[in-house]
Amino acid sequence: MESHVITPGPYRATKLWNEVTKLFRAGMPLKKHRQHFKVYSNCFTATSAVDWLHELLRNNSNFGPEVTRHQTVQLLKKFLKNHVIEDVKGRWGFEDLEDSSQLYRFPSTSPLKPIPVGPQGVRKRSVSLKDREGFFKLRGSKKFDHEIQENISPAVEDSTTDTHSEENSRDITEEDIQDIWKNVTLTHLQKLLGLPSLDDVLNPTQIDSCFIVYNMTKVNKHGVVTLDDKTDDLPHWVLSAMKCLANWPKFDSNQPSYPGFERDVFKTVSDYFYSLPQPLLTFQYYELFVNVLGLLQPALERLAVEALQLCTLLLPPASRRKLQLLLRMMSRMSQNVDMPRLHDVIGTRTLMVQTFSRCVLRCEEEVDLDELLATRLLSFLMDHHQEILQVPVYLRNAVEDHIAYLRSQTRHSGIGSGVAMPTYSFCRQISTQEFEEQKLSVSQAAIADLLESILKDKAMSVKEKKKKLKLFQKEYPDIYFRRFPTTESEVKLFADKPKIKPPLLISIKKTKAFSIRN
Template sequence: MYFCRLQKVLGLDSLDEVLDTKLVNSKHIVQNVYNVNKQGIVTLEDKSKELPHWILSAMKCLANWPSCSDLKQPTYSGFERDVFKTIVDYFGQMKEPLLTFHFFDIFVSVLGLLQKPSKAVEALQISCLLLPPENRKRLQLLVRMMARISLNQDLPPLSESVRTRTLMVQAFSRCILCSKDEIDLDELLAAKLVSFLMDNYQEILSVPSALKSSIEDHVVHLQRVQIKYAGADSDATLPPPSFCHQISTDEFEYQRAAGSQEPLAALLEEIVMNKEISVKDKKKKLKQFQKSYPEVYRVRFPTPETEAMLFPEKAKQKPPILMWALKKPFQPFHRTRSFRM
């Protein structure tokens, strides 16, 4: 039921390419749905996994600036930048991103839906419920802080050269989404997803009522079928759950090429069309993309000729002095006698 809905929203024939369902913990989903406070933030059973109080205080300070209830009012210029750096350093030292390495592919697949915001929001709602509760809570608090800081006109600039919203994305994208290989292209993927998260965090990180009702119905159903009646085989086991219909190998291969790789194709096109980066950087990113996703790259550039068209060689013009020299034949130097008047 749960996976079928996610599969349908993503428009995939199978989740096998983007999600290993064996890594999904159903207890995490239940806790993320039901163990929440009035603000919809997850409450953790294991308090040792909570954010340190000093980090929470720092995040509240910037999110609610200039009302810093947990901290003393700033007494020096640049106080807010020091607080921000403290938060960035804390999240930057995490060994794994908040969306986890296991679920990297499922979140990347959502990028193909960003042109359809309502579907992208629903896909992220479902996907974020897969996270361990401590990850979901940290994500909720972090993205909420990022969004509030970006909209806070009273907060002094946190950078001299970068706009506040751009700074939020640059500072926290990697700690929210990145692959285990940590390739350069992850930054582009993460930036797009994090920007969308910031704009729609209230919907994405809340539990949709329809989904909650369907989960409740499913739990009630499981409780009913587990009742043992007199005379029933006590060793009988429930049939394994079937998530969705099976598809043929050909259909699966087609889906893998067309559906799950669509966001990567869009990313490649974005690199190709980007006129703000230098030719050197563009070639570097394209080479990295080709190494990481050769199949997608081959579709866009099937031959060396199509690739070469992206960087046409400019005709080299000979220096003007050389052209002038070719027009006039070489003449030997003749010594002349000077005359006095």
């Protein structure tokens, strides 16, 4: 039942499907059941499977506590369709599974999904940062909010000397500036995700640098994108309905008011977003956002926020604006105690997430875990939308410093001409082995910080702390051993707990017993 983390990389959704399949097959209790006067061994009821799988998903960091029982039933139907399970008579491939006492079992072989490969049977090797020359890092007084003080420059494919000679011989054009925005954004995003290349999770050639510049510069005082072309904006009637729900019960007095009015308004908004031709995060960036989900761990939450800041800058301005306004409405509605119930059973927050998850994220070709992944991402977006959708100042500073440096190089032909030291300096190219070692050290440091947070948590009971440490030792034995190299060092951690005083009768000096016959 422990949480397994699938690290960012290509085909993460497929890897997650295989991971859930393996956990379900390995952990689901199998029993002997009687049905229609016949006994079946090593099987389980649909209800038992829903109970067990629902608990697994809620406690798994890849999916989280927002997973509902209904979503779990839908996943079991997909398990039946893909022959992860079958009924006790060996039938599968249909989706009539219900939350009932119907019996199911596991087939003799586990149908894990193959990881897609290229046409030659191997993945095409992408040109990564560690293979490129001429990337630079920031050396200045400004610090990034998350204390990562480096930014990588655009890659230089040709000879470094030739490129700089050509760059110094001409002025910086508007096209150059847009390329700088794009490359600084992507290379910093690559570092946050810890990937050797972004080519495996998106197509950089399809990214429009104009969108990044527009989303960074054309915003109102609330940080919401303003559109020059109003035909791409939300229709007036949708915007009016969203304002009505966000500001409930302070709405326009000219609007009608009757029992159930708020439910009709909510349906109007949801119908509009369902009618859009593609989700707000666009089909193009599905794989990218699924990879950001790999950062949604307690110790990496800050990195996840910053990665989503950059990812949402890539969106078309109209999509980013719709996403901003939708998240603002959802957040206000879920926190509004005066908001009437919009559903007879489901709470407002859960209803928000379930209703709009597929309007925000889904794959163009249906993926089996789409709904669960979209729910996980939308919950995080809703909780952190103000920070995620604000303009990242550090990115603007990095781009402006880079442009200033290139212009200073254009004006001056050599370093020895009295020019002040540039803000950016070229760093040496590192080997593949060094790159992998640095990537490993960063991830291990984050995991080590997670261990320390468990140890220092004073609100956690000793029993719960021991349980978490046992799971941590199982998942990361090397890091655990470095923290507790000996048994004594581990025992010492709990040595300060107060000792229980011995019973009073034991400490009292024994006195002569009295006999009832005396």
